[in-house]
Amino acid sequence: MISPFIINDKNLFLDRFPTGQVNRSLQAWDAADEYLLNYLEQEQLTSAKQKILIFNDNFGALSCNLAQHQLYCVNDSFLSHQGIEYNFEQNGISTDNLTLLTSLEDLPSDISIVLFKIPKSKTLLCYQLSQIKQQLSDQVTFIAADRAKEIHSSTLKVFENYLGTTKTSLAVKKARLVFSQLDNNKALTATSLNAWPLENTEFTINNHANVYAREKLDIGARYFMQNLPNIAADAQVIDLGCGNGVIGLQVLSKQPTANILFIDESYMAIESAKLNIAKNLPSELAQCQFQINDCLTSVEGGSVDVILCNPPFHQQTATTDHIAWQMFKDSHRVLKKGGELRIIGNRQLGYHIKLKRIFGNEKLIASNDKFVTISAIKR
Numbered sequence: 001m002i003s004p005f006i007i008n009d010k011n012l013f014l015d016r017f018p019t020g021q022v023n024r025s026l027q028a029w030d031a032a033d034e035y036l037l038n039y040l041e042q043e044q045l046t047s048a049k050q051k052i053l054i055f056n057d058n059f060g061a062l063s064c065n066l067a068q069h070q071l072y073c074v075n076d077s078f079l080s081h082q083g084i085e086y087n088f089e090q091n092g093i094s095t096d097n098l099t100l101l102t103s104l105e106d107l108p109s110d111i112s113i114v115l116f117k118i119p120k121s122k123t124l125l126c127y128q129l130s131q132i133k134q135q136l137s138d139q140v141t142f143i144a145a146d147r148a149k150e151i152h153s154s155t156l157k158v159f160e161n162y163l164g165t166t167k168t169s170l171a172v173k174k175a176r177l178v179f180s181q182l183d184n185n186k187a188l189t190a191t192s193l194n195a196w197p198l199e200n201t202e203f204t205i206n207n208h209a210n211v212y213a214r215e216k217l218d219i220g221a222r223y224f225m226q227n228l229p230n231i232a233a234d235a236q237v238i239d240l241g242c243g244n245g246v247i248g249l250q251v252l253s254k255q256p257t258a259n260i261l262f263i264d265e266s267y268m269a270i271e272s273a274k275l276n277i278a279k280n281l282p283s284e285l286a287q288c289q290f291q292i293n294d295c296l297t298s299v300e301g302g303s304v305d306v307i308l309c310n311p312p313f314h315q316q317t318a319t320t321d322h323i324a325w326q327m328f329k330d331s332h333r334v335l336k337k338g339g340e341l342r343i344i345g346n347r348q349l350g351y352h353i354k355l356k357r358i359f360g361n362e363k364l365i366a367s368n369d370k371f372v373t374i375s376a377i378k379r
Helices: 031-042 061-065 078-090 122-135 153-162 219-225 246-254 267-280 282-287 322-334 351-359
Strands: 002-007 010-015 051-055 070-075 098-102 113-117 141-147 166-168 175-180 194-197 204-207 236-240 259-264 288-292 304-309 335-346 363-367 371-377
Touching: 002 031, 002 061, 010 061, 010 078, 031 061, 031 113, 031 141, 031 175, 061 078, 070 078, 078 098, 113 122, 122 153, 153 166, 153 175, 204 267, 219 246, 219 335, 219 371, 236 246, 236 322, 246 259, 246 267, 246 304, 259 267, 267 282, 267 288, 282 288, 304 322, 322 335, 322 351, 335 351, 351 371
Parallel strands: 051 070, 051 113, 070 098, 113 141, 236 259, 236 304, 259 288, 304 335
Antiparallel strands: 002 010, 141 175, 166 175, 194 204, 335 371, 363 371
């Protein structure tokens, strides 16, 4: 939904990305964005042109408002990068001063101000704060923002441990700011990668900081692995929303001739999946492709035998099913006739109804108290 964002005499129209989402109550900016921009204006921190580093600006609310400065925007989300570029274009804003960075790239030097939207993942939070402390000058101005209900005493302790002296603002419109100095000479450090053994195998799984199941196999993936289809020799398979690639890894371990395309919109997920195939099944790496993508946008229609998917039901902090809908519709387009989409999901999400509407059929493969595994065939 396009939502007007009027602040400091700027009238912008911002849209969530992908565009055309059904839930019209969701907007592309929040009270934390508004609070942060108002604070910068009131304190005249951006009166002169600055070199500003912005973390986790989901759809460009901050960067669109600060486009006159030299901006560096760090995100782990391909969709967020697309959303920022889209909103710049829709508002007629030049991208000459804008540089988009992934969560795995080094930070630029000589930064004056860091604006930090606090991520949902605590491991990503720790990693990004560690990056800032290690790579930036201790003279940098650091301001974080989030919904007030997400900022607890334990959150502030994380900022103190990884950066230094930290204080918080009063709440305004249920949002709060966090101010930190980079003065902790004994600051904790965090690496992006973590490794753990995959149960009942000889494999070791490597996870970057923003990838789900950071320390062990999650119960949904475990149940899905127990109910995967038999894959034919030389089949074209997609692990859609692959995360760390554990599902595709399982397929390759049982059918070494399969050709697998790993797709995710998280840069850290794709790097994790690539690493897990390279380290655990190096001889099958040549049969694999790894793609950052918005669902199956760039995949040729009628080209795939099997798609395996655990659809997300949230985008950042918003609960929404539009990504699942897009995954199902895209899957129907790219599958060959007779091809199968097999998914796992929480029982209450009602994915069988969506699959029946799109494919005209659905079959329950397995279920327990929490999850269902469902198959749909392209006729």
